[in-house]
Amino acid sequence: xxxxxLPVRSAVRRVAQSIHSVEAMAETAGQPITCKAMVAFxxxxxxxxEIVVAPPKAGEVRVKVxxxxxxxxxxxxxxGSDPEGLFPSILGHEAGAIVESVGEGVxxxxxxxxxxxxxxxxxxxxxxxxxxxxxxxLCPKIRGTQGKGLMPDGTSRFTLKKxxxxxxxxxxxxxxxxxxxxxxxxxxxxxxxxxxxxxxLFGCGVATGLGAVWNNTKVEAGSSVVVFGLGxxxxxxxxxxxxxxxxxxxxxxxxxxxxxxxxQLGCTECINPKDSDKPIQQVLVEMxxxxxxxxxxxxxxxxxxxxxxxxxxxxxxxxxxxxxGVAAAGKELSTRPFQLITGRRWLGTAFGGWKTRDAIPMxxxxxxxxxxxxxxxxxxxxxxxxxxxxAIKALHGGDCLRAVVKYFPY
Numbered sequence: 001x002x003x004x005x006l007p008v009r010s011a012v013r014r015v016a017q018s019i020h021s022v023e024a025m026a027e028t029a030g031q032p033i034t035c036k037a038m039v040a041f042x043x044x045x046x047x048x049x050e051i052v053v054a055p056p057k058a059g060e061v062r063v064k065v066x067x068x069x070x071x072x073x074x075x076x077x078x079x080g081s082d083p084e085g086l087f088p089s090i091l092g093h094e095a096g097a098i099v100e101s102v103g104e105g106v107x108x109x110x111x112x113x114x115x116x117x118x119x120x121x122x123x124x125x126x127x128x129x130x131x132x133x134x135x136x137x138l139c140p141k142i143r144g145t146q147g148k149g150l151m152p153d154g155t156s157r158f159t160l161k162k163x164x165x166x167x168x169x170x171x172x173x174x175x176x177x178x179x180x181x182x183x184x185x186x187x188x189x190x191x192x193x194x195x196x197x198x199x200x201l202f203g204c205g206v207a208t209g210l211g212a213v214w215n216n217t218k219v220e221a222g223s224s225v226v227v228f229g230l231g232x233x234x235x236x237x238x239x240x241x242x243x244x245x246x247x248x249x250x251x252x253x254x255x256x257x258x259x260x261x262x263x264q265l266g267c268t269e270c271i272n273p274k275d276s277d278k279p280i281q282q283v284l285v286e287m288x289x290x291x292x293x294x295x296x297x298x299x300x301x302x303x304x305x306x307x308x309x310x311x312x313x314x315x316x317x318x319x320x321x322x323x324x325g326v327a328a329a330g331k332e333l334s335t336r337p338f339q340l341i342t343g344r345r346w347l348g349t350a351f352g353g354w355k356t357r358d359a360i361p362m363x364x365x366x367x368x369x370x371x372x373x374x375x376x377x378x379x380x381x382x383x384x385x386x387x388x389x390x391a392i393k394a395l396h397g398g399d400c401l402r403a404v405v406k407y408f409p410y
Contacts, residue, residue: 021112022111022112025064025098025099025100025101025111025112026111028100028101029055029100029101029111030055030101031055032052032053032054032055033052033053033062033100033179034050034051034052034053034161035050035051035053035177035178035179036048036049036050036051036177036178036385036386037049037050037051037090037158037167037176037177037178037385038090038091038092038176038177038385038386038388038389039051039088039089039090039160039167039176040077040078040087040088040089040090040091040176041087041088042087042088043078043079043080043087044078044079044080045087046078046091046388046389046392048385048386049160049161049162050160050161050162051090051158051159051160051161051167051177052158052159052160052161052164053157053158053177053179053180053181054157054158054159054181055101055103056101056102056103056106056157056181057103057104057151057153058103058104058105059103059104059105059106059152059183059184059185060102060103060106060151060152060157060181060182060183060184061099061101061102061103061106061109061115061181061182061183061184061187062099062100062101062102062157062179062180062181062182063097063098063099063100063115063117063179063180063181063182063187064097064098064099064100064178064179064408065092065095065096065097065175065177065178065179065180065407066095066096066097066098066196066406066407066408066410067095067096067196067197067200067404067405067406067407068092068094068095068175068176068200068388068404068405068407069094069095069200069201069203069204069205069378069402069403069404069405070092070094070388070391070392070394070395070402070403070404070405071093071094071204071205071232072205072231072233072302072395073093073171073204073326074091074092074093074176075392075395075396076302076326076328077089077091077170078091078392081328081329082329083329083330084147086148086149086168086170087168088160088165088167088168089149089167089168089169089170089174090158090167090168090169090170090174090175090176090177090180091170091174091176092170092173092174092175092176092177092388093117093119093170093171093172093173093174093175093203093204094175094200094201094203094204094205095116095117095173095175095200095203096114096115096116096196096197096199096200096203097114097115097116097117097175097180097196098112098113098114098115098410099111099112099113099114099115099187100179102184103184105184106184108184108187108189108357109184109187109189113189113192114189114190114191114192114194114196114199115187115188115189115190116188116190116199116200116202116203116360116364117172117173117175117180117182117186117187117188117203118172118186118187118188118203118351118356118357118360119171119172119173119186119203119204119351120137120138120139120350120351120354120356121139121141121142121146121172121183121185121186121356122137122139122185122355122356122357122358123139123141123142123185124185124357125141128140128141131355136353137350137351137353137354137355137356138350139185139355141185142172142183142185142186146169146171146172148168149168149169149170150168150169151169151181151183152183156168156169157169157180157181158174158177169181172186173186173203176385176388177385178385178407178408185357186356187357188356188357188359188360188361189357189361190360190361190364191361191364191365191368193368194364194367194368196410197378197381197404197406198367198374198375198378199360199364199367200404201232201374201377201378201402202360202363202364202367203360204351205231205232205233205236205377205402206232206233206236206374206377207236207351207352207354207359207360207363208233208236208324208349208351208352209232209233209234209235209236209237209239209240209300209324209352210236210237210239210240210352210363210372211240211349211351211352211353211354211359212237212240212298212322212324212349212352212353213237213240213241213243213244213296213298214240214244214352215349215352215353215354216322216347216349216352216353217296217298217320217322217347219240219241219244219246219295219296220244220245220295221244221245221246221247222245222246222247223241223244223245223246223247223248223295223296224246224247224248224249224250224288224289224290224294224295224296224315225237225241225246225248225249225250225294225295225296225297225298226249226250226251226252226284226294226296226297226298226310226313227241227249227250227251227252227262227267227297227298227300228252228253228297228298228299228300228301228306228309228310229252229253229299229300229301229306229325230251230252230253230255230258230259230261230262230270230300231258231300231401232377232401232402233300233324233325234251234253234262234298234300234301234324235258235261235262235265235376235377235401236377237298237300237324238251238262238265238266238267239265239266239372239373241266241296242265242266246266246296247268247289248268248288248289248294249266249267249268250267250268250269250270250271250284250287250294251263251267251269251270251271252270252271252272252273252280252284253270253272254272254273254274255398256272257398257399258270261376261401264376265376271283271284279309280309280313281308281309281310281312281313284313285312285313288313288315290315292315292316292317293313293314293315293316293319294313294314294315294319295314295315295318295319295320296314296319296320296321296322297310297311297313297314297319297320297321297322298310298321298322298324299321299322299323299324299325300324300325301325302325302326302327302328303325303327304327304331304332304333304334306325307321307323307325307327307333308333308334308335310323311335311339311344311346312335312339312344314344314345315343315344316342316343316344317342317343318343319343319344319345320344320345320347321344321345321346321347322347322348322349323346323347323348323349324348324349333346376401377401377402378401378402378403378404379394379399379400379401379402379403380394380400380402380403380404381403381404381405381406382394382403382404382405382406383405383406383407384405384407385405385407387405388405390403390405391403391404391405
């Protein structure tokens with residue numbers, strides 16, 4: 001029965017390859033493309049619309065988005081919590097895509113190449129002190145315009161077909177659309193044999209969790225770790241800590257449904273903070289291997305009270321607490337200075353410290369070699385741009401890690 005499916009699969013693959021061929025792409029190069037997109041017109045107002053995507057300008061790349069994984073950051077912005085959130089806009093930033101055409105001066109990718117968009121760009125310029133420094137991945141080259149929902153020249157490539165009105169970009173990606181335009185420095189070129197539905201996970205959440213462990217805190221073998229929030233990012237932290245050789249990994253979440261997968265990935269125990277009347281940091285310190293807290297703690301919730309608890313659960317004298325989750329607009333951190341004076345360190349991470357265009361291809365290769373497993377993160381699959389609404393419902397359901405929406409066969 002399995003072998004009988006092979007001719008059908010081969011036929012589907014041939015059709016998909018012809019659709020995405022360089023020749024097919026050449027027919028649309030330099031021309032506006034009309035396609036479907038989910039447009040956010042306001043808080044929780046997401047609608048499927050026809051949009052027009054302009055050709056790429058100098059230093060830009062237009063891509064055909066094959067699939068998109070829904071991230072909590074998209075929901076965060078749609079809910080109105082994002083201080084940089086703009087409407088109307090096209091959300092989405094965790095995707096796999098194929099280059100359709102390139103603008104003047106683009107040399108690092110060409111039509112037909114497979115890429116993963118990076119919301120944190122990497123210009124690689126020798127005059128960029130951030131790209132040249134091994135200490136950070138925060139390239140500021142297009143930060144000013146990206147934060148305003150625009151391309152580097154200060155304009156948008158999106159218009160609503162029915163009235164020609166401008167639509168803003170989002171995080172330099174806007175992958176809730178069948179086609180989008182990216183800055184060249186935001187395109188990570190990956191192996192064309194990679195499964196895009198898995199590769200897209202390295203565009204944000206999974207890469208962020210792994211990098212928080214491997215790059216920002218550099219967790220050592222034998223360490224004790226606490227992870228607050230067992231969503232996709234938190235579970236990537238667990239997976240990274242396990243790979244680093246951590247001996248004690250505690251998962252903290254109020255959703256008991258997450259405990260089984262957390263333990264499969266490396267948690268030695270999981271606790272629900274609602275099970276005790278004591279502050280969770282006190283519970284954790286008391287149960288820690290030394291009685292003085294944990295070597296490394298990670299907040300993956302975006303809740304500032306949880307961030308405080310994570311710091312205060314870190315080990316006296318040397319504990320490090322990493323803020324991974326993004327807090328809502330206007331929220332501030334607080335703790336007693338004594339917590340820092342007694343040796344704890346507070347740090348944060350953006351995209352796990354990875355330099356996008358260098359790191360994403362490497363992470364994809366590791367997945368293809370079986371060194372980084374991803375299958376468990378994809379709990380839901382949908383088809384068609386309009387299915388982003390189904391993905392959002394799934395994410396709110398409590399048992400979803402990543403919902404991947406496929407737009408085109410490939």
